[in-house]
Amino acid sequence: MKHFETxxxxxxxxxxSQREHSTPIFATSSFVFADAEQARxxxxxxxxxxxxxxxxxxxxxxxxxxxxxxxGTADGMAMATxxxxxxxxxxxxxxxxxHIVASRSxxxxxxxxxxxxxxxxxxxxxxxxxxxPETWEKAIKPNTKMLFAETPSNPxxxxxxxxxxxxxxxxxxxxxxIDNCFATPYIQNxxxxxxxxxxxxxxxxIDGQGRVLGGAVLGSKEIIEKVRFFARHTGPxxxxxxxxxxxxxxxxxxxxxxxxxxxxxxxxxxLEKHDSINWxxxxxxxxxxxxxxxxxxxxxxxxxxxxxxxxxxxxxRKFVDSVEMLSFSANLGDTRTIVTHPASTTHSxxxxxxxxxxxxxxxxxxxxxxxxxxxxxxADILQAIEKAQK
Ligand SMILES: *Cc1c(COP(=O)(O)O)cnc(C)c1O
Numbered sequence: 001m002k003h004f005e006t007x008x009x010x011x012x013x014x015x016x017s018q019r020e021h022s023t024p025i026f027a028t029s030s031f032v033f034a035d036a037e038q039a040r041x042x043x044x045x046x047x048x049x050x051x052x053x054x055x056x057x058x059x060x061x062x063x064x065x066x067x068x069x070x071x072g073t074a075d076g077m078a079m080a081t082x083x084x085x086x087x088x089x090x091x092x093x094x095x096x097x098x099h100i101v102a103s104r105s106x107x108x109x110x111x112x113x114x115x116x117x118x119x120x121x122x123x124x125x126x127x128x129x130x131x132x133p134e135t136w137e138k139a140i141k142p143n144t145k146m147l148f149a150e151t152p153s154n155p156x157x158x159x160x161x162x163x164x165x166x167x168x169x170x171x172x173x174x175x176x177x178i179d180n181c182f183a184t185p186y187i188q189n190x191x192x193x194x195x196x197x198x199x200x201x202x203x204x205x206i207d208g209q210g211r212v213l214g215g216a217v218l219g220s221k222e223i224i225e226k227v228r229f230f231a232r233h234t235g236p237x238x239x240x241x242x243x244x245x246x247x248x249x250x251x252x253x254x255x256x257x258x259x260x261x262x263x264x265x266x267x268x269x270x271l272e273k274h275d276s277i278n279w280x281x282x283x284x285x286x287x288x289x290x291x292x293x294x295x296x297x298x299x300x301x302x303x304x305x306x307x308x309x310x311x312x313x314x315x316x317r318k319f320v321d322s323v324e325m326l327s328f329s330a331n332l333g334d335t336r337t338i339v340t341h342p343a344s345t346t347h348s349x350x351x352x353x354x355x356x357x358x359x360x361x362x363x364x365x366x367x368x369x370x371x372x373x374x375x376x377x378x379a380d381i382l383q384a385i386e387k388a389q390k
Contacts, residue, residue: 004186005254007069013058025244026058055232059243066250067206067216070185071198075224077231078216078243082181082201083109084236085215087117089177089199092230094145096122101139103130103149105156105358107179107201108346110148129357131158131290136165140172150179151188152294155306155342155366156359157281159290162297166194181205181333186257187299196223204333205303207249208256212242256335256371260303264369267378268305276385278308278363304332306366309388313362316341318388320365325372325380332368337377340366 002010013023031050033039041047050056060078068076079085090100090113102114104127114125128135130153147169151160162178169176177197178190184205190198200206202214215238217227231237238246261284268282279287283294284301294301309315320328320341327338330346340346342360350360369377 004070008066008250008253011062011066011069013062023059023062023244023247026053026240028057028240029053053240054235054237055228057237057240057243059240059247060238061243063202063214063238063243063247063250064216064218066247067185067200068218070250070253071180071191071218072189073191073198073218073220075221076216076218077224077227078202078214078238078246079231079236080215080238080242081213081236082107082179082199082203082215083113085199085201085217086110086179087113088227088231088234088236089197089217090118090123090146090148092226093175094118094123097143098123098145099141099143100125100146100148101128101136101144102126102147103128103151103153103160105130105153105158106148106150107154107181108349110150110179114148130156130160133161133164133168136168140168140174144172144174146175146177148177148179150182152182152283152302152304153358154182155304155340155347155364157283157288157302157304157306158359159283159293159297161293162188162190162193162195169196170194182304183298183302184253184257186253187261187302188297191218193297196220202246202249204331205257205260206253206333207246208253208333208335209249210331210334210336212245214238214242214246257300257303259371260369261300263371263374263377264303264305264367265301266374267367267369267381268301268307270378271307271381274382274385276310276389278310280305280307282306304366304368306364308361309363309365309385311363311389313343315388316363316365317344318390319384322384322387323380324383325376326384332366334368335371337370337372338368340368342366 064076064078126139149160176195178195181201198218272280282305
């Protein structure tokens with residue numbers, strides 16, 4: 001078994017007759033058959049090989065093969081977007097009458113799938129409080145089939161105990177599905193704790209440079225066989241260009257995540273002492289209520305931290321209006337540092353009670369820490385805080 005960095009760099013599509021060093025883009029919708037016998041065997045699944053890019057393409061396969069090695073899963077399939085991955089990971093397994101228990105603070109579109117889309121096919125869900133194990137147990141019903149969580153949560157940065165959920169899923173015979181987008185496979189490997197499905201939006205840290213959309217569903221051979229059947233016939237395929245780009249991105253995931261996390265920890269520690277800030281939340285700060293769990297299941301603290309500005313809504317609005325270099329955007333996982341005000345943007349549709357339940361106050365700012373020099377990131381945050389306080 002080679003190491004993470006080596007797998008991320010040296011897993012590569014077989015060289016063509018051109019002897020290329022770097023994998024080219026296979027911009028082809030279909031593949032030719034050598035003869036009638038090979039075509040028959042490919043369609044009968046007796047041999048492996050490409051037929052049509054809706055279900056396999058060398059670029060997408062290279063990307064997902066790497067991701068499997070990095071996550072420790074046997075198989076996987078690339079999807080056009082993170083949301084395609086989330087939807088397929090549910091729709092491929094659930095039938096009318098089934099029930100999902102999910103962590104309350106899931107990504108906005110995942111919330112819409114759970115509450116607006118799946119119910120149209122008779123699939124219901126209940127939310128549990130991510131950090132409270134007893135609420136997961138209480139939410140399980142006789143027809144529950146899947147547990148779904150995003151950890152760390154967005155933007156609360158609360159953690160689900162992966163070992164607890166892995167045991168719960170095993171004891172109750174449920175599928176455990178973890179959206180590992182925030183942590184990335186460099187920081188956390190849910191399959192090691194018993195997750196049957198590991199889902200990703202590759203749009204965030206995996207691409208890492210804010211260029212393309214992508215996603216993946218990973219799991220055992222048996223699990224991915226069902227995913228592949230569903231996706232082959234419904235068509236949420238990744239484009240070969242995106243597969244090529246994302247496979248290149250994985251080559252630098254380890255060094256990028258080291259730096260994202262180092263920068264985030266440094267900024268979180270510094271801002272925690274600032275007079276105009278009530279609190280800072282980051283999984284690897286000693287003040288995080290689940291700091292011990294974070295150290296147990298995460299290799300590093302991640303690239304995001306949140307803080308609450310004194311002064312509430314008006315001060316937070318002035319803060320995002322006052323940043324100069326930093327980007328004010330709803331995305332995350334970019335080389336560029338991004339600030340978000342969840343209460344007025346990504347989570348504005350929640351009522352006050354729902355906001356409180358997922359830890360969103362009017363003064364909360366989320367920072368996706370980029371790879372610029374920390375002196376420059378800090379200087380911009382400090383000048384924006386100063387302006388916001390006036
Ligand atoms: C962005 C995101 C998604 C959706 O991914 P897309 O690639 O935008 O479709 C799902 N889950 C989490 C945690 C995300 O941050």
